[in-house]
Amino acid sequence: MKDSYIGVFDSGIGGLTVVKEIVRLMPNENIIYLGDTAHVPYGTHSPEQITEYALQDTKFLSAFNLKAIVIACNTVDSIAREAVDELCNVPVFGVVEPASKVAANTTKNGKIGVIATNATVNSRAYNKAIEKYNLKAEVISVACPLLVPLIENGQFKKGDTVTRNVLKEYLDPLMKQEIDTLILGCTHYTLLTEMIEDLYPNLMIVSSSIAVAKTIKASLPLSGNEQVDRRYFVSNNVEDFKKLAQIFMGEVLTENIEQVQLG
Numbered sequence: 064m065k066d067s068y069i070g071v072f073d074s075g076i077g078g079l080t081v082v083k084e085i086v087r088l089m090p091n092e093n094i095i096y097l098g099d100t101a102h103v104p105y106g107t108h109s110p111e112q113i114t115e116y117a118l119q120d121t122k123f124l125s126a127f128n129l130k131a132i133v134i135a136c137n138t139v140d141s142i143a144r145e146a147v148d149e150l151c152n153v154p155v156f157g158v159v160e161p162a163s164k165v166a167a168n169t170t171k172n173g174k175i176g177v178i179a180t181n182a183t184v185n186s187r188a189y190n191k192a193i194e195k196y197n198l199k200a201e202v203i204s205v206a207c208p209l210l211v212p213l214i215e216n217g218q219f220k221k222g223d224t225v226t227r228n229v230l231k232e233y234l235d236p237l238m239k240q241e242i243d244t245l246i247l248g249c250t251h252y253t254l255l256t257e258m259i260e261d262l263y264p265n266l267m268i269v270s271s272s273i274a275v276a277k278t279i280k281a282s283l284p285l286s287g288n289e290q291v292d293r294r295y296f297v298s299n300n301v302e303d304f305k306k307l308a309q310i311f312m313g314e315v316l317t318e319n320i321e322q323v324q325l326g
Contacts, residue, residue, distance in 0.1 A: 068093040068292070069279070070124035071133040074116070075103030076215065076304065077250035078135030079311035081158070084276030085133075086293075089285060093292045095127055099325060101299035104211065105138045106180030113182065117143035119325045121150050123296070129153050131283055137248045137271060138180050141188035154282065159188050161274035162246050167196035169267050170244040176237040177204040179248030180211075189248060203240055207233045207249075214251045217310055221258040230258060238263060247271060254311070293318045298325050 069089075071082055075098050082096055097120055099105075105113050117139045124132055131154045134140045134147060140157035148155050166175050177189045184206045193200050209229050213219070218226045237245070244267040247253055253272040260268065297304045301322050308316045 066093065066288075067128045067130040067286075068095045069131050069133060069283075070095045070097070070127060070129045071135050072097040072099070072117075072120040072124055072139075073135040073250065074098070074105035074138065075100050076307045076311055077211070078133075079308055080250045080253040080270075080272040081133060081135040081275060083312050084273050085279060088276050088280045091286045091288045091291060093286065093288060094294070095124060095129075096293075096295045097123055097323075098295070098297045098304060100297045100304060101325070104180065105136060106182040106208075108182070110142045110182070110186075113138060114143040114146050116325075117147055118150060121147050123323065123325055125151065130286075131156060131279065133275065133279065134158065135250055135272070135275070137188075137250065138182045141183045141186035156275055156279050156282070158250065158271035158275045159248075160192050161278040162248065162269050162271040163189055163192035164196050165274050166244045166246050166267075166269045167193045167200055169269065170197070170200060172241065172243050173197065173200045174240065174242045174244070175200055175202050176234070176240075176242035176245040177202060177248045178207045178210075178233060178245065178252060179204065181206040181208065183248055189246060203237055203242060204248075205233050205237060207252075210255070211249065211251050214254055215307055215310070219254040219258065221261045223258070226255070227258060227262065230255065230262060234259070234263065238266075243267060244269060295320045296323045297321075298323060 134157045253270045
């Protein structure tokens with residue numbers, strides 16, 4: 064398995080926060096990333112369309128020598144996880160289950176907030192997953208459609224007043240319901256951690272990106288590659304991806320970035 068890859072896919076750019084955590088925790092792993100930037104955001108599409116896109120992404124990654132596939136998109140994991148599982152012959156990791164487990168085991172008062180896309184909220188995937196680990200937990204979910212555009216515009220530093228005000232609009236009602244734990248149910252939202260901590264210092268924050276990376280490390284045999292191979296594929300607009308990748312990864316990507324046709 065030394066030369067095999069961890070394949071990661073997302074509807075666009077947010078999954079790079081998962082890649083960043085995998086690299087931090089498992090620096091010797093080869094990684095292939097696919098961002099379906101031609102169809103982003105998935106969260107506004109029907110469940111049938113989301114499943115179709117997810118299977119296209121999975122088939123693309125499956126052409127490589129993989130040790131695992133990571134669904135780095137809460138929307139896909141919420142809606143199309145079973146379809147992806149059926150197609151794969153390697154372990155599949157999603158973001159919903161790891162974050163749910165952490166939140167269910169962390170909450171003190173049993174009140175857990177979830178911020179995510181419309182599709183993820185409507186699927187009730189987090190409610191179902193959290194219930195497995197904490198039957199008494201109360202899950203309160205809020206769709207936050209304004210956050211992704213702000214983040215992709217680089218407006219996620221704790222001093223950014225526009226994003227701060229938008230976050231308060233979404234989160235103040237959750238805080239009034241006395242949540243003590245908040246799941247960032249979109250991989251973009253990991254970048255808002257510092258701002259949320261500044262707004263609500265007593266709130267326990269669970270990033271789905273960090274949670275899945277820790278689960279992968281605990282579940283897979285680690286590679287010992289001295290020279291790693293990391294490759295990035297997008298279905299549209301390589302130049303925009305490069306610019307946004309610097310925001311999401313915290314560094315300029317020097318690896319191969321190619322545009323591909325899916326489907």
